Amino acid sequence: MTEPTLPVRPELAGLEPYGAPQLDVPVLLNVNENPYPPSSTVVDDVAEAVRRAAGGLNRYPDRDFPALRADLADYLTRESGVPVEAAQVWAANGSNEVMLHLLQAFGGPGRTALSFAPTYSMYPEYARDTSTRWVVGRRAEDFTLDVEQAVAAVAEHRPSVVLLASPNNPTGTALDLPTVRALLDAARQVPGGCVVVVDEAYGEFRRAGVPSALELLADHPHLAVSRTMSKAFGLAGARLGYLAAAPALVDALRVVRLPYHLSAVTQAVARAALAHADELMAQVGALRAERDRTVEWLRSRGLRVAETDANFVLFGTFADRHAVWQGLLDRGVLIRETGPDGWLRVSIGTPAEMAAFQDALEEVAL
Template identity: 60%
Template sequence: MTRIDELPIRDELRGKSPYGAPQLNVPVQLNTNENPHPLPDALVRRIAERVSEAARTLNRYPDRDAVVLRTQLAAYLTETTGQPLEPTQVWAANGSNEVLQQLLQAFGGPGRTALGFDPSYSMHALIARGTGTEWISGPRTEEFDIDVEAAVAVIREHRPDVVFLCSPNNPTGTALPAETILALYEAAQQARGGRGALVVVDEAYAEFSHRPSTLPLIEGRPTLVFTRTMSKAFGAAGLRLGYLAADRAVVDAVQLVRLPYHLSAITQATAHAALEFSETLLGYVAELKTERDRVVAELRALGLDVTESDANFVQFGRFADAADVWRRLLDHGVLVRDNGVPGRLRVTTGTRAENDAFLDAVRAVTKEINE
């Protein structure tokens, strides 16, 4: 059998591993930041209606520009962030990862660079590599924040074409204040000598944050982009629908690289239905925020170091051997994520029963280690 390293793949892909997380059949799965609540029955019925309607015309290509869906998304963002948006300022694709890929296809590529602040969402670097964009890793503080002065220095040194800011950040859960985003945006523009750089704020977990949305910052900033997903707050990870909000010119740019008819009629129909139930689904988000805060308090009561979280997950530690703790939790039927942050693990906020099982497992493992 031929090995991958025997194929004529690009040199920068040799020796690399694909993105992924363990998919194990255990009682409590809290490792992929999914929303634990199944969609309500009324929404499931509405999806069936929408999909049935779409199925009647599957012999035809879907709306290439997803105008109706983008109109709904613009209305949702306008209502929840207070920033008036037109459909021409919104773009949708198959998950926020495809949105990010399209942005790098349009603004990155060979001879260009992208900068992020690690630890952060590993797909930023992977998509950069996949589009031939050089990746530069910037620093975070010991508390996993971004030190503005240090970040500005890195931007001035490397003059990146694209800057990624993750807020709330994955895997740490930390969110960025508006002042930090503004400072790094201005530094990125100045570093390029007037040509400017694209600054992408990845807001996949924005609905779970205690902070007000920073999306209104796009006003008057043509190269500032916010990306979001329906996988988390909308409980629709299986839908694969992500979107961005930006200046209309950015939307025009990504359409230069998007594949024709990239969003299927079924995807669009399902997303239409989910957006009709946004108020109900955001009610689940409120419950998960309360549960997340409870998990944080319980973990701290056990003497663990817990990173402040504005997401639907919590980073906790510090452990002398995080991999060993991960295995011990798995032995207790609980799957969490080892993201490679030294001494720490990440747990998704689940239902109350799942969170109780996780906390019981942590207590048991802590006792085992201390005996």
């Protein structure tokens, strides 16, 4: 009997699912995780919040989770100094789902999403999954954006969505507000409208004086600024991403979200963690300092290093970066082979983990 043919969409045929290598090695520095687990106090409070939520698991969770949105708005207000209201906040299972909601609401067949490479490798997949045309411009040699070229790309391609990571992944490059403002002004001129998304997944790691795009929210109803609890909060396993935008933009996302997409357990975990935001953020300063020490060490060894405001460092360049990556792996250190040819990316770990990385790199490539 002939096996039936599966009607896979042509653009998906033969593709492998996205994902960085998940290997059991002593030093994991490849997916930009926070290396510090929650304290026992946080764990106890999270467990108690889940216990309480478990008593009502026979009922669906609140579809629009107003209490969580209020807690997230309060956190953003304190972290950025920009007043944010609960009605301006949306959340989902990781910032990946937040981005997918944005493309579902504002992308689609006959529409275009625009970004500037090198940048986060999932962006074109969000576009593909929503049948949105994907167009990519180029960043400058130092991975900043050339404002005139970026504005010209918006005028040429007339996207419905512009995706800007700041700090950018995999380079760590942050955008200044004049650049974001210029792209917002260009987006206003796009017939039919254009949403500008500033992805601040690593925003809490930015250096002193580097602003958040949240400062532009009040005057730009077509701006969305996304964040995540995976990185600075050290809650990658909780899967909670969120954004701030004008209430009308948030309402458009509520239309495309699946019913009850945030479980009662996820909501409980996130709210319990937000109650400990100050404690969880205490490690951010240490990670910033370790990042800066890593940048200085790499440069002292004659390597090129991209300016970074994130919890990772892009460095190079190597004639055979895969050989360097494999050499580190052979010594128990897993980093990421990503970015432009010749470059590698290392997440910032504990001082002991970074010492292991440096020792391995000395043996392999220096």
